[in-house]
Amino acid sequence: MNPYLIAAVVPVLLSLIFQKTKGKKKRGLPVDVGGEPGYALRNHRFASPVESFWEGVTTIAELFEQSCKRFPDKALLGTRKLFSKETEKSQDGRSFEKLHLGKYEWLSYGQAFNAVGNFASGLVKLGHQKGERVAIFADTRAEWQIALQACFRQNITVVTIYASLGEEALCHSLNETEVTTVICGQKEIRKLSEISRRLDTVKRIVWINEEGISNDVSLVQNASPWIVNSFAEVEKLGKENLLEADMPLSTDIAVIMYTSGSTGLPKGVMMSHGNVLATVSAVMTIVPGLGSKDVYLAYLPLAHILELAAESVLIAAGGSIGYGSPLTLTDTSNKIKKGTKGDASVLAPTLMTAVPAILDRVRDGVRKNVNSKGGIAKKLFDIAYDRRFSAIEGSWFGAWGLEKLLWDFLVFRKVKAILGGHIRFLLSGGAPLSGDTQRFINICLGAPIGQGYGLTETCAGGTFSEYDDTSVGRVGPPLPCSFVKLIDWQEGGYLITDSPTPRGEIVIGGPNVTAGYFRNEEKTKEVYKVDERGMRWFYTGDIGRFHPDGCLEIIDRKKDIVKLQHGEYVSLGKVEAALIVSPYVDNIMLHADPFHNYCVALITPSHALESWAQKKGIAFSDFSDLCQKEETVKEVHASLLKAAKEARLEKFETPSKIILLPETWTPESGLVTAALKLKREVIRKTFATELEKLYA
Template sequence: MLKSFVVPSSEVPGYSSIYRHPDYTGGTFNGQFADITTLYEIFKAQVKNYPKENFLGARTYYPETNTFGDYEWLTTTDVDEMIDDYGSGLDQIYAKHAPDMNEETGQQPLGIFSINRPEWLLTELTGFRSCRYSIGVSDAAGIEAYEFYIRTSELEVIVCSMDKIPRLLERIEHTPKLKVIISMDKLDCSKPTLFTRAFNTETTEELKSKAASLNIVLTDIAQVIEMGRAKPTEPTLPKPSTYCTLGFSSGSTSTQKAILITHGALTVTSRAGYITMEQRSACHFSFMALSHILDRYNIYAFMHDVVHVGFSSGVEELLLSDMQALHPTILVTTPQLLSSVYNKVAASTIEAKGVYGMLSRFAYKSKLNRVSSGGGFKHALWDWLVFGNIAQLFGGNLRLVISAAVSLKPELQDFFRAALSCNVTQGYGQTETVGLIITQKTDHISSGDIGIPSPGVDIRLRSIPEMGYVATDPQCPRGEIMIRSKGIFSEYYKAPEKTAKAKDGEWLATGDIAQLNPDGTLRTIDRMGNVIRTASSIYVELEPLEMIYSTHQLVDSMMIHGTLHAHDLVAIVVPRPETFVPWAQKIVGNKDAELVELCKDERVASEMTRELRALGARAKAPSKAVIGAVHLEPRAFGDVDRDFLTLSRKLRRFKIVLHYDAVINDLCQKMGNDIDLQMKTSGSS
C-alpha cells in the first residue's frame, strides 16, 4: 500500500505524477484552523486558550560561579502584556528615528541579533503587533556575514544581546543605515546574564558615549517597555499577505539569497507541521538558530496547542545539561548532533568489548525487532540495563525526535529509536519551503527515507536528463523535487531574476534530487549543487559519502572534493583530537607530539587515507568514489572567523574549495591527476 496519494492522470512529459498526503487528497486542510491566518493570531489564540501556561523559559544564570540553574518561565499572559508595552515603545522609536517604510516591502524591518533566548521570540512577536517583519541576524558565520544581513535588509533598528553592541558600534560604517540599537540586557547591569559578563556600569557608560558620538540611539528593552507603558499605542495587525520575516538561504552552494516570507505562508506550513507531528502539550528545546526558519516553524507549529519553549543556555558544551534541566518532550535537531552523541555512547554500549558489549548488542537487536513489529519503543528490561542512561542524557522525557538539515543515516535513526525509547523521524525542507515540506509520519517506522508530502502540499519530480535522472521511469522515478503549496516563499528580496529561476510556473524548483520509493515515500539521493563528475565519467554524491566517512572515530568533520580529470577523490579532514592525537602519536613515535604537528606529518595523512578507504569498503561506498588523498586540518570548520558552515551546519562547499584551492591542487598532483577544479554549483541552496 502506497503511503502517498497519487493524483490521477497528473503525469506529464518530463515530470512524475503529483503526490499528496493520503489524508488530504484534495490538497487542502479540510478547514482545520481556518480562522487562524497569521502568526500573531496563532499567538493570541495561545493566550486565549492557555492564559497561565508556562510559555518562554530560560535557565537562571549565576554570575558568581558562571553556572546555570533551573528554568524560569514567562506565562502566555506575561508575554502578551509585555508585547503590548514593548510594541507601544517600539512604535514611538520608529516614529521618531526610523519612520520610513521599506520601498520594496512597504513595511518596516526589525533586526534581532542574538543566540536563542526568550527575548528573541518576544521581539519577533512584538514586531508582528505593528506589521513589522523580523530579520534574524547571526554572527555564527563571521563578521562579514552578519554585516551582509544588516546591509541587505536595510535595517535601521536592531535588538541584540549586550555582547553584540561593541562590534556594531566599532564597525558602524559597514552598516550605514543602522540608527537604533536596543539591548536585550539591561544597560545598567542590574540583572547579570551570560551576555553581560564583560560589562559593568563604567563600560556601559562608555558604550552610551560612543553611540551618542556616532548619532546612534542606544537603549534597552526594559526602557522601551517603560516608554510603551507610559504612552500606549494601538496595534496595527498583520494580514496573511503581510511579510513576517526576511530569511536567508543557507549559502551551502552559492551566494546567500534574502527570502521574503509572508504570515500566510508560515502559518500554513506550521499548521501542517502541527497536524503531522501530532504532539500535544509539547515541551520544546530551542537551540537551533532562530535566525534560520526551521526552529521558528516548529515553535509556531507547537503553538497550535500548549507549548513550553525552553531555550538553550548558549553554551554549546552545556546542550545536554540544558536538556537534563528542561526534560523536553520534543527535540528538533540535526544529524550532526546525533552523530556526535552516538560516537560517545556507542563506544561504551553496542561497540564495547566483553560481556557488556555483547549484552548491549543483543538488547539493541531486541528493541529494533520490537519497534519494527509494532510492539512500541519501550522495553522495561533493556531500558533499565542498557538504554536508560542514554535517554537521561536528553532529559529522559522525549516523545519525538525530528532530524532535519541533511539526511539522517538509517543506522543513527535506528540506534536512537532504541536508545531514546521514542520515534526518531526526519523531514525535508528549505528556507524557500518555509519549514519542513516532506516528513515521515509519526506512526510509520521506516529508515532511509524523508517521508511523504505534508498536508496541503503537492510534490512531483522533474527529470534531469543531463544527470541521468528520469522522473517518468515506472520502476524508479528520480528527479528534482518540485513543490506546490500556499506555504512557499514569496520572492527573493530585490532579485526578481532569481525568483523567476527558482520557480517553474506555480512550482518551486528545490535543486534537490529525490527517488520515489516503492512504498510511496521519498529519499533524497543527490543535490544539483553538491555533485561532481570524475574522470571515470560518474557523478559522485558528496554529502552521502561525507556522512559515511564522518562516522570514523578519528574524524570530527570533513569535505570531499573531486575533479573532471581526477579518478579519485580528495578530502579535507578535521580530526577528532581526543581519538586522533594518541593514534597519530603512535604512528610518528612521539607521545608528546601535538595536534598541529601531527596534522602536518605525511605518514599520518597516509594512514588516515588508508583508514578512510577501509571504512568506505566496509560501508559499501561506491567503488569508483574512492578517497585517494587526505589533507588534515587542525582547525574546525565551525570556527567563527572561517565562515565555512551555514546556520544549519551544512558545509559552505564553494568557500571551502576556494580556501583550500592550493591544497587540493597539491593533493591531486600527488595522485598523478590533472587539475580541473570547476564545481557544479547550480540550483538553489
C-alpha cells in the same frame, strides 16, 4: 536476576502475545497538478493543500494571540537562571568557560502576551516608523521570540540573521533590507560596532541583557551614532505608552530570512504570514497528541526556519518552550560545570528538534560508554538492542509489549536520561541523518525520529516522516500543505520514467512556497514558477526518488553545492576558485560529505614544490615521493589556509584534510573536460579510496 535467562525465556513467552507486523500503507497519493510534466504526489490525509488549521486564523500574529487567550496561565517561555561563570584549565593549559545554571524560570502565555504588547509599543515610541524593518541578530532565547511576535503585532517585517554570520554577509543583509532597528545580544554588539561606518540605514540598537557581559554595550553607547537602549528599557517605554495593535494580513511579509549563503552573499527569502502558517498547520496534523502538556527544548538558531516553525507549532499547541544551547544541552556538554545538570536533564522535554550532529554525538557517546564497561553490561546491551531492532524491523519474535518495557528499564533507561527521560518524538532536520544513527537513537530512546525535508524557500515545508513510519533513509511523504513532484533531469540521467521508481528534480508547490528573494528578481524567476492554475512552485535543485508508498528519498543534487552535517552550505566551485591561487596548487577538487561537518580536498600540486623542498633540504627520489611526505602535505595545507583567510572563507569551507596526487588532470585522462572543467563524479569514483582515507 540472570540476564541471560531473561534474554532466553522472555522472548519465547511474550513475543507470541505481543506480536506485531509492519503495516504497509499509501502515505503519498498521485495527483494531477497540471503544468510541466512530472510525477506529483500529495499527502494521503488531504486532497488539497492545508492553509490554516484554525478557523479565522490567517497570520502568525493571530495564532500567537489565540494561544495566549486559550492558555493564559500555562508556562510558555522558560530560561535557566545563571548563578556563575567560571574558568577552568585543562591539563594542556587551555582555558574553558563553565556555567553554573539553575532551574527554569517561566513566563506564562499571559505574561508573554503582555511583554509582546509592551515591546511592540516601545519600538514605535522609540521612533521605529511604519514600513521600516527590524533585524534580529542574536542567539536563540526567550527575548528573540518576544521581539518577533512584537514586530508582528505592529505589522513590522523582521529580518533574521544568523548570530554567526560573517562581516561581509552581515553588512549586505542589513543594507539590502534597509534595516533601521537592530535587536541583538550583547556579544553581537561588538560585530556591529566594527562595521558601523558601513551600515547605511541603522538608527537604533536594542540590546538584550546577558549576565556577565557589559563592556560591548558601553563601547557602542559611547562611540556609535546610534540610539542605544536595553530590551527592558523598550518594554518599560511601551508599558507606559501602550498602542493598539496593527495586525498584518496573510499576504504581508512576516520575515525576510537570510540563509547562511550557498554561493557568495546570502539571499533574503521573503516569507508571508500565510506561508509560515501553512507549514505550522500541516505539522499540527502529523505529530499526534500535540498539546499543552508538551515541553519543547529550543536550542537551534531561531534565524533558521526549522526552529522558527517548530516553536510556532508548540505555541499553537499550547506547549512550553524551554531555551538552552548546544554547549549546555546535556550533563556532559562543554560549558556545563561539573555537578550542574544540562538543559535536557532540568527541563525533561517531550519534544526536540535535533540536527544530525547532535544525534551522532549521542550515539557515539552511548557506544563509547557501553564498550568501556564491557562484560555482562555490554552483552546485555547488545541483546536488548538486537531484540528491539528485530521488533522495529517487523519480526514477530522481536521485543514487543512487556519485553520492550523490561529492556527499557534494564538497559535503555540511562540512555533516555541523557535527553531528560521523557522524549516522545524527535524531529531531525537541517541535513541528512544516517540510517545507522536514526535506528540507534530510535531504539535507545524508544521514540520515533521524524525526518523532514524542506527549504527556507518553502518555509521548511516539503515532506515529513509520519509518526508510525519506522523506515530509515527517507524523508517521508508530502506535508499536507504541499504538493511534491519530480521532473526529468535529462543531463543527470534522472527520469520520472525510471524503473522501479520515478526519479528527478524535486519541485514543491503549495501555500508554503514563499514569494521569492528580496530584490533579486532574476534569481527568483529562475527557481520560482507559477502554473496555469495559479499554484506557486519552487525548483529545489535536489534530486529525489519516490518509494512505492509515496515517501521521498533524497539521492543527489544538481549543483555543486553541498549542505554539511551542521546545515552549512558549501559552494564547491567558489571555494576551489579561492584556493587555487596557492602557488603550490595546479588543480583542486573540494569534496563535501553531508554526513560530516568538514570538507576535504584532492590536489594536484604544482612543481613549485620541488623548489621549496630543495631550499628546505628535503630529499626525494621523484615528484610522487615528494607528494607523499608529511612535511610537504603540511606546507601545501598551510598555503590553503592562508588563501582561505585572504578570501574570507568560513572555517567549514576550508578543507580540514588534503591528499596530494602527483599526476596532472588532463582531458586525455578523462578527469577534466576540454575546457578544463572538473568532472566531479569521474574524479570522485577514480579516487574513491583516497577520499575514504581522508574521512577515516
